[in-house]
Amino acid sequence: MLKKISLELGRTTLYILDRGYANSQMLEWLFKFQQDFVLRWKKNHLLVHHLKGEKKTHLLARSFRPQYSRLVQDKERRKIKRISIAWASVQHPDHLQQNLTLVIVRDKKNFNSPMYLISSLPVQKQAQAWEICFSYFQRWDIEQAFRFGKSELAMESPRLWFWENRLKLLAIVALVYDFLLHLIRNWKAAAMIIIERWCHRTGERYRNASIPLYRLRLAISICLLFCLIRDDSCLPEEQHIRKYTVYWVGEQPHQWCAVFYCPCGCKELIYLNLLPTAKPCWSLTPKGKKHGTFSPSVHRIKGCKSRFFVIEGRTRWV
Template sequence: MFKKLVENRKTSPLQQNGASFLLSQSDKYLEKLQEQLTAQIDKRLARTFFDLFVVILTFRNRSMGLLLSELGGYICGFAHAPAGTKRISNLLRCKKWEASLIDQFLFDQAKSRIEHFRAKTKKALLLWDDSRIEKPESWFAQGLCSVWSSKGKRLTKIKRGFYLPPMSRICVPGFKWTAILVSALGETPRVCQMSWWTTRGKFKEEGSNIMYRMLKKLKEQIGRGAVHVMDRGYAKSKVLEWLFDFEQDFIIRWKKNHLLAHEQKGQKKTHLLARSFKAMAYRSVWDKERKKQKRISIAWTPIHHLEYPDNQLFLVIVRDKNNYNNPMYLITSLAIKHSQDAWDVCSAYMHRWNVEQAFRFGKSELAMESPRLWFWDNRLKLLAIVSLVYDFLLRMIQYWKDWLNIFLKQWCHRTGNRYRQASIPIYRLRQAISYCLFFALAQNSG
């Protein structure tokens, strides 16, 4: 459907400049990947791949966004929805291609972007984090394991005037999700890798293996060209060992009860060691998560990890001057000689929030928790295509900022001074693209 519109856009009845632009940009974005797919699978399946990509852009529904029966209506028209569903099923079941093909495509793009940052003397940031896909109603699908339910925790949060909910951790069926975004300070993030894995059954995997393979690939193909930014879940000696072995720079938010070594202060827990160092610089920053201005202070000192005394590290202590939030402890392999270096480390870690936003957008707007596929490999292929859609949206924001203002005004207009002053939200962009492409489908079907 959509592939035919791209190939015949000169003679097509399609009159929309917006839809034509979106389809041509999608075709350009997937050009190299489609060439590789055409060499491995049937040409008709490669066409279905492009159509499925555009359909995921078009159809917005959190609970049913990735159901094949729903997507099929957009492939062949709603009167022939079963035929469209069959085409998508044939694409995902095809054994001649794997989700690793999309992983390599995203990694090649991230590699070229890191080299671009290096040429501009910017520090490339690789933003790491883990999440989970919850499937509480599923039971027999392949690859399910026990995951901690963040949704269950949120729903059972204590509220005044209601009964006391259960306090123990809630676990549901699901699988793990590891994401890596590539970015730099002041730049739009892009997808480097998204991996889904399970801890049970035939497809059992360890999350540490994913990290090891990624660090090894970076060492072989890029070298020491990026800074890994990680949260407290990665504050482990094993992670430090791999980062040192593969000669990678890093910034990790450290846990307050872990031991660190200082030349004058000796061995102390992180929060006890940090007490010895007073603020060295102050700055007012905007906390965009809490929507308020904050006055923070920063201090730093050289330290060593007990298991790796030969590797010089630096501890950066970030404090809220009004004590609204607990101090933040960051350890880094980057040399800190003056206050600006310390502020850069703090800003780089705060930039890591973009990967948290990627998880939220994937679950809410891209419906990553909605697929009902029995086989694990088929599910990985579908989720890999969804990660392509997310990267494409980020690419639109990166390269077409001026065009987006006009596009949003036509297809997702909002009133009020707040919307005129705010940066372009990716949620509004997705909604505008959905309306635009659906209108093109309605014009050219039936």
């Protein structure tokens, strides 16, 4: 792969690698094809400095005090912290003819252990050191994008034999992913309305979790499902829906959704998802020919904010 990329792109690519690739063999391949890289180094691995000699990375880093600091936002821990940076020119014991740059990133309050980055890029100014640091930070965003594409957009198993068909499918998936990002960036208020309406969460953990992209995709899919169901005339028109009557779509045991008027008298329609693959979901258990039981309870977070159980056709308020 390195050979193909080097032939196609030359040295225009910067490789961002995690600690799993921190070994002499990986460095040998990168040096062989003359590729630039930023590699997170392990603290117990050896490095050579022209004045300090050969030492373990964390021992060698103690000789270099922080030179500059700045405030950054920690997305995972949801806080702003100050980090410091220092750098030094080093070599690897197995590749003494190749010059490397060791960038040391420290948490000023020592909440996190120091991070050691080695790079083939030379560093003369602080801007170059910060660029290496933030390039590695961006790696996590790229991994999250791959994770979302594989798990939510089914890029991991396209199930297509021919390469051209796979490219077409991946292009469609890329357009969908770009649409979701565009919606969050430019119409955040509309995106939050869609999420709260079609994929709301009542638990505190989910209300505080920073996962809008996953919930937005699920909310849009549920919204489109209900729109298709209504356009397909599976359900009666709103003016023809009777009170105290539940309408559900599907065939036993495959139920899609259920629709009924709120029993409190607010004249609002309630749509319940019955598909187990989408969240939140409910189950409808028929009781005879005219009654049924919904599980779990129905809790409206807007409007009348009613909460009730439907057990064997009867409403029980909470």
